[in-house]
Amino acid sequence: MTVGRRGASVALAAGVAALIAAAVVACQAQPAPDVGGAEVTALATAPAPTRAPSPSTAPSAEVAVVPPVGLRIPAIDVTATVNPVGVDRNGDFAVPPSIDEVGWYKFGPGVEATAGSVVIAGHVDSAEQGRGAFFRLRELDRGDRLTVKGDDGVTRTYRVVAREEYRKTKIPLDRYFARDGKPRLTLITCGGPFDRDAGHYRDNIVVTAVPA
Amino acid sequence: MRLTHFRRVAAGAAVAALAFGGLSALTTAPAWAATSKVSVVHGIPGQPVDVYVNGEKTLENFEPGTVAGPLDLEEGTYDLALTKPGEPIGSAILKADGAEIPGGANISIVAHLDADGQPKITPFVNDVKATGAGQARLIVRHTAAAPAVDVRAGGTPVFEELTNPNEAMADLDAGTVSADVVLAGESDPVLGPADLNLKEGTATIVYAIGSAQDDTLALVTQTIDGLHSAPGGVPSGTGGLAATGLSSWWYVLAAGGVLLLLFGGARLATASRTK
Numbered sequence: 001m002t003v004g005r006r007g008a009s010v011a012l013a014a015g016v017a018a019l020i021a022a023a024v025v026a027c028q029a030q031p032a033p034d035v036g037g038a039e040v041t042a043l044a045t046a047p048a049p050t051r052a053p054s055p056s057t058a059p060s061a062e063v064a065v066v067p068p069v070g071l072r073i074p075a076i077d078v079t080a081t082v083n084p085v086g087v088d089r090n091g092d093f094a095v096p097p098s099i100d101e102v103g104w105y106k107f108g109p110g111v112e113a114t115a116g117s118v119v120i121a122g123h124v125d126s127a128e129q130g131r132g133a134f135f136r137l138r139e140l141d142r143g144d145r146l147t148v149k150g151d152d153g154v155t156r157t158y159r160v161v162a163r164e165e166y167r168k169t170k171i172p173l174d175r176y177f178a179r180d181g182k183p184r185l186t187l188i189t190c191g192g193p194f195d196r197d198a199g200h201y202r203d204n205i206v207v208t209a210v211p212a
Numbered sequence: 213m214r215l216t217h218f219r220r221v222a223a224g225a226a227v228a229a230l231a232f233g234g235l236s237a238l239t240t241a242p243a244w245a246a247t248s249k250v251s252v253v254h255g256i257p258g259q260p261v262d263v264y265v266n267g268e269k270t271l272e273n274f275e276p277g278t279v280a281g282p283l284d285l286e287e288g289t290y291d292l293a294l295t296k297p298g299e300p301i302g303s304a305i306l307k308a309d310g311a312e313i314p315g316g317a318n319i320s321i322v323a324h325l326d327a328d329g330q331p332k333i334t335p336f337v338n339d340v341k342a343t344g345a346g347q348a349r350l351i352v353r354h355t356a357a358a359p360a361v362d363v364r365a366g367g368t369p370v371f372e373e374l375t376n377p378n379e380a381m382a383d384l385d386a387g388t389v390s391a392d393v394v395l396a397g398e399s400d401p402v403l404g405p406a407d408l409n410l411k412e413g414t415a416t417i418v419y420a421i422g423s424a425q426d427d428t429l430a431l432v433t434q435t436i437d438g439l440h441s442a443p444g445g446v447p448s449g450t451g452g453l454a455a456t457g458l459s460s461w462w463y464v465l466a467a468g469g470v471l472l473l474l475f476g477g478a479r480l481a482t483a484s485r486t487k
Contacts, residue, residue: 018469
């Protein structure tokens, strides 16, 4: 075998190896496909159980909002403190800066609500602190169970019905922050490709769960 | 009893008709929405009333200082009349004939005293456009027999020189504010302070009613909910550890692999030809 031939063979082998490596990584990097999107739409548009009509002149009896205080998702080893949060100066969801904690959108429904979407968002990671509470959120699948403890001491169980990924520019936030429709729990974090220059992810991962 | 307020019925009705004439100009009703939400506010102290709409008794024994409704009223023209409880419509104490209700609007009709203490009916169109995430709308309406006032929140004037029958409004961060009302430029409250719970995604409408002279000033509050909107986004990752999609180095590797294959193939071809 000549030197030229050997060189050519080595080049061929290296080329094949490089392509296989790139292909394997490309397949692994492919995010799991969305599941349950239709169910989310159905939950948002279904009429919530109607409250007994009350005479409008009477002061409406307000049910106290029950904030969630703890979240457990055994399937992805999450045990996190839930803090009530609002919006930041830009009008964006004020996700708690500490990445082991997650935030409940305090302007939306509490866990006692008979209608609407209880929203809990958490960091997937941060440049300074590393992996966040919702690092593995995108691994959740339909049927996974999670529990939310309310500040009334009651623990409520939910069942995952959907996992979706949206570009942040396209996500239908009104559907996830709705205060009407069937009662549901919406977990949100970041995902998708990461823009290193801007320091943020392109997408949001959204998991929808219903009372189990 | 403030029965004196009701003597000049004719004058009150005339003013009300005038005020309603201007209402349709204030609202832009979408073509598909023909029904309006109409709330009724009783801001004349001392006299419960029955409210007649187009000759039909709609509210009975409606107490001063309260808000009724909202009623769903089709776009159109309405005759409104207030009577003492149980009295026939013929002896109405305040009337507004030919009140025009536009379609698709949210309206509050207020029976109140004008700046000089005369009863009148004033319609207000409520601003129900969506509030920003985390915000609440505060609307203040001067419907009392009193001179110009300043409305203060936490001691700081937020609305100044407000006169009867006008309104002022602002979208504020949701939360509780301590509000009071002072005569314009003065510092002793004539009303309040009262804690207002401005709930996110709602409009809180505060009416100053009654008469300064008769010492019957009071506040009436109406709330409209469902104006909320979603946050602008959910920024929840800055690390890039969970990134999917390929970093550009993998594309470089793949391209390198293709080049190596081409190069190796070319060398093999050349080698076998020169043999």
